[in-house]
Structure formats: structure tokens, C-alpha cells
Amino acid sequence: xxxxxxxxxxxxxxxxxxxxxxxxxxxxxxxxxxxxxxxxxxxxxxxxxxxxxxxxxxxxxxxxxxxxxxxxxxxxxxxxxxxxxxxxxxxxxxxxxxxxxxxxxxxxxxxxxxxxxxxxxxxxxxxxxxxxxxxxxxxxxxxxxxxxxxxxxxxxxxxxxxxxxxxxxxxxxxxxxxxxxxxxxxxxxxxxxxxxxxxxxxxxxxxxxxxxxxxxxxxxxxxxxxxxxxxxxxxxxxxxxxxxxxxxxxxxxxxxxxxxxxxxxxxxxxxxxxxxxxxxxxxxxxxxxxxxxxxxxxxxxxxxxxxxxxxxxxxxxxxxxxxxxxxxxxxxxxxxxxxxxxxxxxxxxx
Amino acid sequence: xxxxxxxxxxxxxxxxxxxxxxxxxxxxxxxxxxxxxxxxxxxxxxxxxxxxxxxxxxxxxxxxxxxxxxxxxxxxxxxxxxxxxxxxxxxxxxxxxxxxxxxxxxxxxxxxxxxxxxxxxxxxxxxxxxxxxxxxxxxxxxxxxxxxxxxxxxxxxxxxxxxxxxxxxxxxxxxxxxxxxxxxxxxxxxxxxxxxxxxxxxxxxxxxxxxxxxxxxxxxxxxxxxxxxxxxxxxxxxxxxxxxxxxxxxxxxxxxxxxxxxxxxxxxxxxxxxxxxxxxxxxxxxxxxxxxxxxxxxxxxxxxxxxxxxxxxxxxxxxxxxxxxxxxxxxxxxxxxxxxxxxxxxxxxx
Numbered sequence: 001x002x003x004x005x006x007x008x009x010x011x012x013x014x015x016x017x018x019x020x021x022x023x024x025x026x027x028x029x030x031x032x033x034x035x036x037x038x039x040x041x042x043x044x045x046x047x048x049x050x051x052x053x054x055x056x057x058x059x060x061x062x063x064x065x066x067x068x069x070x071x072x073x074x075x076x077x078x079x080x081x082x083x084x085x086x087x088x089x090x091x092x093x094x095x096x097x098x099x100x101x102x103x104x105x106x107x108x109x110x111x112x113x114x115x116x117x118x119x120x121x122x123x124x125x126x127x128x129x130x131x132x133x134x135x136x137x138x139x140x141x142x143x144x145x146x147x148x149x150x151x152x153x154x155x156x157x158x159x160x161x162x163x164x165x166x167x168x169x170x171x172x173x174x175x176x177x178x179x180x181x182x183x184x185x186x187x188x189x190x191x192x193x194x195x196x197x198x199x200x201x202x203x204x205x206x207x208x209x210x211x212x213x214x215x216x217x218x219x220x221x222x223x224x225x226x227x228x229x230x231x232x233x234x235x236x237x238x239x240x241x242x243x244x245x246x247x248x249x250x251x252x253x254x255x256x257x258x259x260x261x262x263x264x265x266x267x268x269x270x271x272x273x274x275x276x277x278x279x280x281x282x283x284x285x286x287x288x289x290x291x292x293x294x295x296x297x298x299x300x301x302x303x304x305x306x307x308x309x310x311x312x313x314x315x316x317x318x319x320x321x322x323x324x325x326x327x328x329x330x331x332x333x334x335x336x337x338x339x340x341x342x343x344x345x346x347x348x349x350x
Numbered sequence: 351x352x353x354x355x356x357x358x359x360x361x362x363x364x365x366x367x368x369x370x371x372x373x374x375x376x377x378x379x380x381x382x383x384x385x386x387x388x389x390x391x392x393x394x395x396x397x398x399x400x401x402x403x404x405x406x407x408x409x410x411x412x413x414x415x416x417x418x419x420x421x422x423x424x425x426x427x428x429x430x431x432x433x434x435x436x437x438x439x440x441x442x443x444x445x446x447x448x449x450x451x452x453x454x455x456x457x458x459x460x461x462x463x464x465x466x467x468x469x470x471x472x473x474x475x476x477x478x479x480x481x482x483x484x485x486x487x488x489x490x491x492x493x494x495x496x497x498x499x500x501x502x503x504x505x506x507x508x509x510x511x512x513x514x515x516x517x518x519x520x521x522x523x524x525x526x527x528x529x530x531x532x533x534x535x536x537x538x539x540x541x542x543x544x545x546x547x548x549x550x551x552x553x554x555x556x557x558x559x560x561x562x563x564x565x566x567x568x569x570x571x572x573x574x575x576x577x578x579x580x581x582x583x584x585x586x587x588x589x590x591x592x593x594x595x596x597x598x599x600x601x602x603x604x605x606x607x608x609x610x611x612x613x614x615x616x617x618x619x620x621x622x623x624x625x626x627x628x629x630x631x632x633x634x635x636x637x638x639x640x641x642x643x644x645x646x647x648x649x650x651x652x653x654x655x656x657x658x659x660x661x662x663x664x665x666x667x668x669x670x671x672x673x674x675x676x677x678x679x680x681x682x683x684x685x686x687x688x689x690x691x692x693x694x695x696x697x698x699x700x
Contacts, residue, residue, distance in 0.1 A: 342695055
């Protein structure tokens, strides 16, 4: 609104007049300014506070992202170049034990033991090549499924250069930290109420993981060789037909983390969160068959789906709750607020 | 801009035309929409990314909020009604030992021992009254300074009802969790570049704590008997002359936490963060002598002050870094991003 004022001569309505008015009447002016601010900056959304005196529903979703930890004492640390980069389930330790020229098992399986790589594998290239051979065998034997032909970096923490690269489908078996980008695609209510709507995707029923579940407009794993920003542009184009010029306005707004011990292994994941404001009449279009449909829902409706159902792919719930917190939809007046803020980073956020 | 469109008849420039255009030419439209979006939603601020390939400066500020932890093994837990609510330094254990009808010391001072309250103090009222008598004696003896006549609730976690109330000046001596509200008062660049400016306060040189340091436009401890929202309204009026109608648009956006062992005791603090968008020509005015001056600075300038100096009151740095992260000023492309996101909640955030 104000930016328009500076660019074109809109006739001075009382609403604009105050913005130019001299400051002799401070309080009178503030009350007027406020009416402007309420339109521009939009009122604080309070409906969720009324509907949800407690945030237990959201806390339950967070718990569902952090499960199976009772198995922790059965896992064997996976070390590369002296750094712990993952953990293996007993089943997988026995599988890699068959390839002593690549995987070396020291001590007994479990927290006291360790899985490492053969000493002669002293570069990222050598390690990646030999480990890939092993993973291909396990794939051919049907032990590793859902092969993606996508390489994930193996690192102790995000900024470090990879110690080796492994096929994405093996990430959980090796228990390495996996990173992803999740984009909140939102629209400001054109009526100026300040209300927001979120674009929600319905995952295709043919997807191997989470078929038919609700998802973000755009989300994807963070592969080797792309920056997070480049990955956001790529996924925006591939998953929703969002042109680069628009996708480039996505803002990094933080990260959430969780830790799950799933059937196939240890999953310490970190999701980089992005906010992407979309024009009211932009409509995302499924591009790669991974999404069956997109729908635009008021944020309050999305919040109730997250709090009261398991319709969303589990890890999306963390990113949506983070969105609700950052945009003022939740408040310290709601029971569990601080626990929820803290729980969004339950995993190793590094 | 869009909200205006819906309200008044602005002549249709090409910039607005696209918003009404039928959707037959998808890509062409997107590129046009983007130009609108870039103005409305504003481009992602990237200057800090160029200037700061590493976030070490911010990480150093966070470390300065979490100091003295090597003393942890010397502190004695303080339990009320069976719940640990604080920790005492050896010096303060010896002080309260003089009042056995109120404070009971079990075992040796240190982590294995404990300080509790006399069993007959079985209500919040009784505990508060008797503890207050002890604190008044310690005040008269000059052991407790900076008396505020402000009661803090003693709780194991925020949502619980207080086990007792204590004078604010004694909070650190007893090592109880203290809560506060910090308001980021920001202004959107009227030129529509999407750039933001932050109102920064300079603390009066006469303040007992942090005299002359930079501070938020509004920040305050969370006393007993006020909700965080009520406290924000109160502090906005008292500290900066922000009228309630404007202060009411402040949005809760999360919380940060830290843990310091200071000279006078254990400080596990939690700060509730608020964003308050202010009209470009609103000028805060010092009300209570606690602020010597307010100045409006580009967010990038504030960020550089935080990263490169100790000009700001230490705990404000956490809230400002949280603001930078939520508004897209920092990015995963900068070294230390995830560590910084995680470090903002180094204390017990409950």
C-alpha cells in the first residue's frame, strides 16, 4: 500500500493522509496509523488460540516424527575417517560384514562396537566407488529397495565436504544424516484481512512412500552437488511448475530436525524450511506425476488437519507447525507453546 | 498492493493488469506475476550472505549468552513440592542456611544435595510470604541488590501454576527460570524494496544493568499475573510510548533460550519473541527514563553490529539472530547456519 503511495499519485484518502500528516497530535495520529497498520500488517490471527487452548495435537505429531528410540542401544556407530556419520541396525551390520574389503567391523555389534571402512579407502572417490559396489549387490539381492539413482553426501555436519557419496536408498540403512528442503507456498488473502492460505499437495497414490498423504507444495531431499537454493528452484519446477523467477523469491526461514528409528534403519533428518509467497491467481500444476492434486487451504484449516489427523506426511507437520509459530498463529497463551518450539529441533540439527 | 486493487479503482497499469488476466498464457503470466511478487513479497535479502560467508560472529554472541557452565558441578538443586525449580551457588546456600524455619538443606551442597522449603510451607501463599521475609533480610544486609518490587513466579515449566512467588532481584540467586518478552519493532521500506529497518534503543547510562548498551525497542521480564500479551502491551506503552491499538498488532513468533552462570547465580532464561511492524513515520518516544534514544537502522546494519561488536545487551543478540533467520536474511549457504538455528535454544526451553 505504502509502496504504491511513493510510486503513483493516489488521491489522499484519510487512510493515506495520516501517513503524511505532521506529528503534532501524537495519540490521535497513532490511532489512525494503527487502522492503517491493521490493514497493511494485518491483525494477529487469534482463531487458533480460541480453538486450541492446548497444543497437544501438534506435540503428538512431533512425537510421531521421533519414534523407535528404544532401539538406540542396538545400533552400531558408523565411522568414516574417524568421524561418526551414521548408525547401523544389527541386520545391516550382518549384511556389510560379508564385504570385508570395504566394511570393517570392530568389536561386537552395538554401541560399543563400530563399523568403519577399509583403511585403503582414503579418498571420497575411492570410498564412494567401493561402497557403491556393495550397495549394488544388496540392491540386486532385494535388501535395498526404492533405488533412486541419487547420491547423498555422507557428512558429520552440513557444512563439511562429504567423506563419501551413497545412493539415497541406502541412507537410512547406513543411518546417515539426510537433509531436505521444504517450501511453504502461501498466499495472502487479497481482501487484505491479513489471512494466509497454504498450497497443499496430495501425494500420488502410486508413490512408494506416503501414497495419498498430504504434503507441501514443494519438498525434496538435498542431493550432492546442489546448494539448497538451487535445489529449491529445481524442485519448484519439477514438482509444481513454479518458474525460476518466482521460485527465486523463496526465503530460507530456518530448519527443523527429528530422529526416527524406522524399520530399515536410523533416520536423523534435518529439513531446511522456506517460505514462498505466491500471487493469488498463481496455480501450481503437477509436473512429474508425484502429486495427484494441489489445493489452497486457509492456514487455520491446515492447522486443524495437522493437530487432529495424520493426513499429512509426518515430517511435513514439523515444518507447518514452524510456519504457524513464525507467522503468529500460535501464542504463549496456549498450553505447550514452549515445548512445541523446542520439540521442532528434537534431532541433531547440524 | 493487491489489497488496494480490490478496494479502489486504480487505473490498470501493466503491473496490475496481469492480476486480472485470464490464465491462458501460463508462463508469460508467471514472469509478469513475478515482477509483481518481487515488489510485493520483496526479493530475498542477500547482502548479508555476500558479506558473511561464515556466521561465526553470531555464534560467538550466542556463546556469550551461555557462559560459566564449568561451575555447574558446584550448584545445589532447589526443589519445591518435589520439583526442581532452580539451583543455588555455594555462597547463597550458606546464606539461606541461616533460616532453617524456611529453607531446608539436605546433604552436602552440590549436585548430590538439595535445598528445599520447610514442609509446613504447603501453599504458594505461605511459601511466598516466608521466603519474602528471608529475602528482605538478605536485601537489608546488602546481599541482594537491585530490588525491583516485582514478583516472579517459580515454576518447573511455563504453563504450570506457580509454586511460590519471589522478588525479581532474587531470581538469579535462587537460579529459577526467568521469562521475558522481546519485541522486534520493524519498519518496511516504503520504497517497496522489501528492505526492513529495526528500531534500536540505547539503554540509559543510569540503568543498573547494561548501561549504554543497545537494546530492543521494547523488552521486559515476564512478571506474575500478566499474560505475555498483556506484558507486551504494558512494556510497549511504558518503554516506547506505543499505543495499545498498535502494540496489539505484535505477533508472537517463537522463543529463544540460554543458560548462564553469572556472578550472582544460575540464569536459565527463556525469551518470547514478538514481531511488531510499525508505520514508517511512527517514532517511539522514551517514557520511563530507561532509554536514552531510539534509532531506526537497516536490518543489515543491525546484523553487522551484532556479528562484529558487543554493543547490544547480550541476550538481545539471540532475538535479533532469530529475526534474521525468520526473515530470510541468513541462508543455509552460510557456514554455521544449522549450528546457529540450534544454538538459539541452548537453554531449557520449557
